[in-house]
Amino acid sequence: MRKKRSSSATVEKAGLLAVEKACNDHDLIWRDLLQEDVGVDGTIEVCLGDFPTGKIIGAQVKSGMSYVNGDRPDQFKFYARPADLEYWLQLSIHLFLFVYHPKDDEVYWHHVTNYVPDDEGQTSPSTHIVISKSNKVDEAFASYLATLFALEVYDASRLKLLSDEMAETTITVGHGAAAVTISALDLFVGGLWGLCSKVQFHASILLQRIRKHVIVRGMDAPIAYTFSRGDIYPFIVKYIRLLTDHGLAKIDIDDVNDSLYRKMEQPTFIAPLTTNGRALVEFLRMRGHADVHDNQYFTLSLTPAVQIEVYASFDESKGKEGFGPYTDVFAIRFNQFLDYYDIHHIGRAESDGSTQVRASQIMYFNEMTEYLDRTMGGIPKSQVLLRYLDHPCTPLISWLEDWYADEKQPFHIDDLAQKTNSDQIGFHDEIVSIMSGVGTMTAQEPPLPDFPIRILFNGEIISCDTTIVSGH
Structure with missing residues (x-):
């Protein structure tokens, strides 16, 4: 009887080769882990042109349509084993998941270390990860890594696009004449603290933004702003993802997930701004944004x-x-x-x-x-x-x-x-x-x-x- 080659081996190898080729095309150094693999297939070192930076991420590569669920033109879902997800989140380096999609002949990625479940109203963290098909291993990916390690400072055009995206990410609370629309940019500037070197988030920041809108209107108003989990959590998750995806602040994602899914509460944090976070503050200040200043005094008193x-x-x-x-x-x-x-x-x-x-x-x-x-x-x-x-x-x-x-x-x-x-x-x-x-x-x-x-x-x-x- 002739020995038969495993059909999955070809697909797995194709995924590893695709990631390695994409890295080579974009000045990223791919290194296989040739010894025991317990959840990390390789590492990628970020380079600036011909110069390696010493900034390294971990890579887990999955290949084949068996890992592609709910395939759509813009995204698909990857279901991770709970033990794998737990291990990835405990790594001391940033871990990226790469999925080779044979039908698209494309490698897509997701930053697992910054994983925040996005199921609206869900009461426990899921093990499925939504992977956007816009996340390809290309120049934008290399730029993302440079931003992650503060190796690339956004220029005015990037900051303009970012501030516009934050302004367009909104939620409307209240009803009728009392309705108020709050944006992710409102939360960012409303949470600046420590001479604008840090950004904080807590539930009251939402109410403070509502309060400001109500005061500007100059009329007596009923207070009817309550936040259900299904309504407010998706917006909060989008805001936190904007901060982490653009590397604006050093946020403890484990603590965020603990608040969302163990305490069943809105997350609370005070996070130092990164180079790009401080650049955004200065950009908004130069554009005349009136709220870019420390507008709160911190106290631990009850x-x-x-x-x-x-x-x-x-x-x-x-x-x-x-x-x-x-x-x-x-x-x-x-x-x-x-x-x-x-x-x-x-x-x-x-x-x-x-x-x-x-x-x-x-x-x-x-x-x-x-x-x-x-x-x-x-x-x-x-x-x-x-x-x-x-x-x-x-x-x-x-x-x-x-x-x-x-x-x-x-x-x-x-x-x-x-x-x-x-x-x-x-x-x-x-x-x-x-x-x-x-x-x-x-x-x-x-x-x-x-x-x-x-x-x-x-x-x-x-x-x-x-x-x-x-x-x-």
């Missing part, structure tokens, strides 16, 4: 946000005196830069009427709103009193406005134009840190009011031992 008071009964005809005895008080503090909430739940004991602390812990936004909805879901809204202690255009207050009533009551423009507690405390921290350095001021903790508010709306007084200690 500041009072909302006190929710729940009463056993309410008689509307008696006004303030119509509230019966309290049953629950939720005192919630917030840090917008870290996107977490300190919730202090106080309740009246059924046995003797004494005050009990039923919960006191740090929660992320979705966890907290689920807790509030579960705890207060069966209570008539007329027996719930919301005491807002912060700017109304924050994630929590926006959620409460949506949860509390079908018909939104507008906030006065003066309330909408005020600064948030975090802004005010951050300004205090900034001034103290500057002035104390020259010996003109003694550094101290920012003054925060006692919280929760001990005198409830119905006149009852909750005991002193329920007070939350202020500070960082």
